[in-house]
Amino acid sequence: MQGLSPYRYAGRVHVLAESLHKVWFDERLVVACRSGFTLIYDEFTRVKPEVNNILLPVLEDRMFSLPSAVGESYVKVHPMFRVILTSNPEEYAGVYKAQDALLDRVVTISLKGFDEETEVKITMARAHVPFRTAEKIVRIVRRLRESGLCEYTPTVRSCIMIAKAISQQGITLHSEAFRKVCVDILAPKIGRGRSGDIVAEVLLNEVLGEELDGGD
Numbered sequence: 256m257q258g259l260s261p262y263r264y265a266g267r268v269h270v271l272a273e274s275l276h277k278v279w280f281d282e283r284l285v286v287a288c289r290s291g292f293t294l295i296y297d298e299f300t301r302v303k304p305e306v307n308n309i310l311l312p313v314l315e316d317r318m319f320s321l322p323s324a325v326g327e328s329y330v331k332v333h334p335m336f337r338v339i340l341t342s343n344p345e346e347y348a349g350v351y352k353a354q355d356a357l358l359d360r361v362v363t364i365s366l367k368g369f370d371e372e373t374e375v376k377i378t379m380a381r382a383h384v385p386f387r388t389a390e391k392i393v394r395i396v397r398r399l400r401e402s403g404l405c406e407y408t409p410t411v412r413s414c415i416m417i418a419k420a421i422s423q424q425g426i427t428l429h430s431e432a433f434r435k436v437c438v439d440i441l442a443p444k445i446g447r448g449r450s451g452d453i454v455a456e457v458l459l460n461e462v463l464g465e466e467l468d469g470g471d
Contacts, residue, residue: 284309284313284319285319285321285330287336287338288313288319288330288332288333288336289330289333290333291333291334291335291336292335292336293336293337293338293339294336294337294338294339295338295339295341296338296339296340296341297341298341298342298343299340299341299342299353300342300343300345300350300351300352300353301342301349301350301351302351303351304351304352304353304354304357307353307354307357308354308356308357310338310357310360311356311357311360313332313336313338314338314357314360314361315360317331317332317336318330318331318332319332338361340361368410368411369411371393371394371397374393374396374397374411374414375389375390375393376389377411377414377415378392378393378411378414378415378418381415381418381419382415382418382419382422383422384418384421384422387428388418388421388422388428389414389418391428392414392417392418393411393414395417395437395441395462395463396409396411396413396414396417396441398462398465399441399444399445399459399462402462404445405444405445406444406445407443407444408444409441409444413440413441413444416440417436417437417440417441420436420440421433421436434459434460434463437459437463438459438460441459442459445459
């Protein structure tokens with residue numbers, strides 16, 4: 256062991272060379288600006304307002320600035336270019352307040368919820384339940400929505416959740432299990448911090464009793 260060196264030597268050495276090239280690819284916004292397409296920007300208020308500032312010169316000056324490495328400094332927006340922005344109300348969780356500068360450049364159209372007939376048809380289609388079942392569930396949810404006591408407004412999604420739950424479990428409308436499903440899904444909409452679990456169940460049982468026991 257005395258003749259061995261404490262050092263190790265590499266028998267082979269590989270030399271690697273790296274180079275970086277910037278490549279620009281037109282994405283949806285640039286493609287729409289060039290070609291005059293309609294850009295649908297869904298849930299734009301879930302993005303921080305400063306990110307949406309990129310739309311300001313597009314809508315105001317009809318110009319889209321490009322990085323210096325692209326070769327051209329800007330894209331002239333096509334006359335037929337349009338943008339549709341969709342968003343939930345500002346009180347929804349995970350939503351940012353839209354900046355005034357962007358709202359000043361668009362036309363705001365407030366949409367109301369679906370009517371009862373449409374909600375019934377949506378529930379039937381999504382949960383694969385009979386008309387009578389979907390109609391009763393929708394009426395319960397709408398009664399709760401119109402009570403004005405909900406911290407979080409129940410939507411047609413709640414109808415679909417209830418309908419799917421009872422359909423998968425084979426639960427009938429006039430059973431105790433159906434009441435429990437409704438309470439489990441709808442009670443959180445009333446809000447624990449605002450009304451409490453007991454108040455939520457009392458309100459829901461009152462609505463359920465009137466809808467299920469009181470006839471059509």
